[in-house]
Amino acid sequence: MQTEDDAPRHLRLAGIIRLGLGGGRGPSDAYVFDPHRLALPSWACALGESGSPALLVTLDRHLDVVVPREPGKVPDRSAGLRALDEHARWSLDVRNYDHILAAMEAGLVGDALLVARTRPRGSFAGETYVDTKGRSHRLVVVPTVDRASEAWNHPAPGDAVRDVLERADQVLLDIDLDCFTSLSDADPTTVIPWPRAIIREFLLPEGSEDFWDAVLKRTVAMTLAREPHHCGGLLASGELFRDAAEVLFRELLRVEPP
Template sequence: MEQDAPQHLRLAGVIRLSLAGGRGPSDAYVFDPHRLALPSWACALGDGGGPALLVSLDRHLDVVPPRQPEAVPDRSAGLRALDEHARWALDVRNYDHILAAMEAGLVGDALLIARARPRGAFERDTYRDTRGREHRLVAVPTVDRAAEAFRAPAPGDAVREVLERAERVLLDVDLDCFTTPSDADPTTVLPWPWSIIREFLLPDGSEPFWEAVLEKAVALTLAREPHHCGGLLASGELFREVAEVLFRELLHAEPP
């Protein structure tokens, strides 16, 4: 009898990579639109265990509430329901998937390393979903700031608190984290060179922070978002530069 294909093979447009032999997560999921993180997180977490802490690196704080948060399927509805919801119900601008994942019971708290706040983004530090669960939203602009708050928390810093409380971590990266809008034309983005990518991802003193993230990380999700990264060719070049630092230096794995 022919067996069913593995679940991840049913996620159109999602590439699953093995990170065996490195440190941190054993699997990575690569896709273009960031909203496909929702079914990828469901696939990575499986059916067991509670929600994970999301550690996200992005240019934007993707915490705009879904238009119909009560319509987001619970994770118990299965991968197909979450995949269809991500593709057909979430916003094509790719900024409501994080709160949707909280509604689904996939993500508990979130540590958001991001610099820009889209219009309509949720502004408080606790999100209460439609099922009555509360989620911490800890936002810092850079890895350097997150690492500093982890090493020596100042009053009000919660980076160490959410990391220590988490049982599992989903590490999420949006490629546009490594771009800057042009001063001459805000619709044009400038990809960062390798040296700046490395300085951002691996600043001095960040190793204790990354160790705390990676020892609990069950999966890496990576959104390529070419329309936010200068187009297909530019985003491809940027992906290669980021992969050298992210995979080889941070995860100690071979780049895809």
């Protein structure tokens, strides 16, 4: 008989849904949640408490690379899942933009390939982040999947996409649903969700197959943040999730959508 203490680790992560993705290509597990800072315990759950840090490949509207308020107080991954989960919920910023550098401080993430278009105020601007333990982390930023795949297929001087991917033993693939939105030109406070055709064009541009093969064959888990307040609200974000899931799961990962 299974007791509460014997329950799988992910069942203790409130607000995080774990999905099995067997039978497709890429990761066997996905973690779905709303606030993006819950990626921190999800990555900890996926990677465990030992082993080398993973390369983070993240697709987002924003560059979530603001330095945590107290980076030296981020628990190390060896502190365990509970410590990292508690830190994400109570110590990381509720604006959800410091979890990536927190994951580097925790020893979960090594380098990061960031596909993002806007930079929040106060975000780290350098190409290398040195954490409080003295470890260096490369931050490779490209605005679109099309640009990332171009840098993989035909690297120009200074392109680092191929370099960080080829060096990675394992990858965490991270998607923020607001990646598939834009701000209205008429009213910058209004979020416009993309239709499915535009999501497909962004996520699977012509010539991106080799890039995605390189990412997915190394990916151990995927995280997906729904961030409804950045996607037009609960109803709009629900419709956006449905459209994005069709492309992301069925066409990219080749599994049935959740």
